[in-house]
Amino acid sequence: MSETRRETLIKIASAVSLANLAQPALSQTQAEHVHQATAQAKAAGGTYKPKLLTAHEFKTLQVLSELIVPGASKGNTAEFIDYLCHNNKDLAAIYTGGLSWLDATMQKRASANFVDSKPAQQTELLDLIAYRKNEESNPELGPGIHFFRWARRMSVDGYYTSAAGIKEVGFLGNGASSKFEVKQELYDQVLRKAGFA
Numbered sequence: 014m015s016e017t018r019r020e021t022l023i024k025i026a027s028a029v030s031l032a033n034l035a036q037p038a039l040s041q042t043q044a045e046h047v048h049q050a051t052a053q054a055k056a057a058g059g060t061y062k063p064k065l066l067t068a069h070e071f072k073t074l075q076v077l078s079e080l081i082v083p084g085a086s087k088g089n090t091a092e093f094i095d096y097l098c099h100n101n102k103d104l105a106a107i108y109t110g111g112l113s114w115l116d117a118t119m120q121k122r123a124s125a126n127f128v129d130s131k132p133a134q135q136t137e138l139l140d141l142i143a144y145r146k147n148e149e150s151n152p153e154l155g156p157g158i159h160f161f162r163w164a165r166r167m168s169v170d171g172y173y174t175s176a177a178g179i180k181e182v183g184f185l186g187n188g189a190s191s192k193f194e195v196k197q198e199l200y201d202q203v204l205r206k207a208g209f210a
Contacts, residue, residue: 045174050096051089051092051093051096052089055089055092061089061092061095063095064095064096064098064099065095065098065099065105065108065109066095066098066108066109066112069126069128070108070109070112070113071091071095072128073112073115073116073126073127073128074091074094074095074108074112074164075091076127076128076135077112077115077127077139077164077168078090078091078094078164078168078171078172080135080136080139081139081164081165081168081169082168082169082172082173084172084177084181085168085171085172087175087177088171088172088173088175088176088177088178089171089175090167090168090171090172090175091171093167093170093171093174093175094108094164094167094168094171097167104163107160107163108160108163108164110156110160111156111157111159111160111161111163111164112127114156114157114160115127115138115157115160118138118157119134119135119138122134122137122138138157139161141154141157142154142157142158142160142161143158143161143165144158145158145162
């Protein structure tokens with residue numbers, strides 16, 4: 014079912030006003046719980062069924078998060094965001110409004126929704142909404158810019174709190190050590206950057 018222009022504008026207005034709220038930060042433990050919940054939901058049926066987003070919105074979020082963090086799909090980033098949106102009506106409004114804005118804007122620019130447009134067109138739009146300064150020259154980008162801030166932060170949070178993201182950065186976890194050592198290469202690097210070597 015297609016949205017009316019009015020419904021789209023209401024979602025965008027909600028997203029813009031809600032985007033001014035402080036983004037709730039999740040602790041690592043809270044993020045792990047969300048990842049466990051999405052993994053259980055995925056294991057139950059083999060694939061994750063979105064809790065809030067429509068199939069099209071979820072696909073759009075998958076493409077968007079992969080463009081923001083290459084490899085995000087390995088960390089189930091879209092699942093992470095959908096699960097959080099399902100449990101928070103303010104986030105739900107931000108994401109449904111923002112994803113709708115992406116599609117409506119891409120439809121004007123490329124006569125296709127975000128997912129069906131060419132990768133170069135997707136990147137071109139994201140390059141515009143990735144920078145707040147672009148809102149000054151083009152106020153129509155405002156809702157997209159506000160939404161993209163949320164999408165970027167949550168994609169990064171979702172991926173780098175997942176097992177794949179943690180493995181990528183080489184985090185070994187908090188643990189005890191019998192002695193504290195700093196490798197000589199690190200000292201050398203710090204001294205070079207400080208101009209002492």
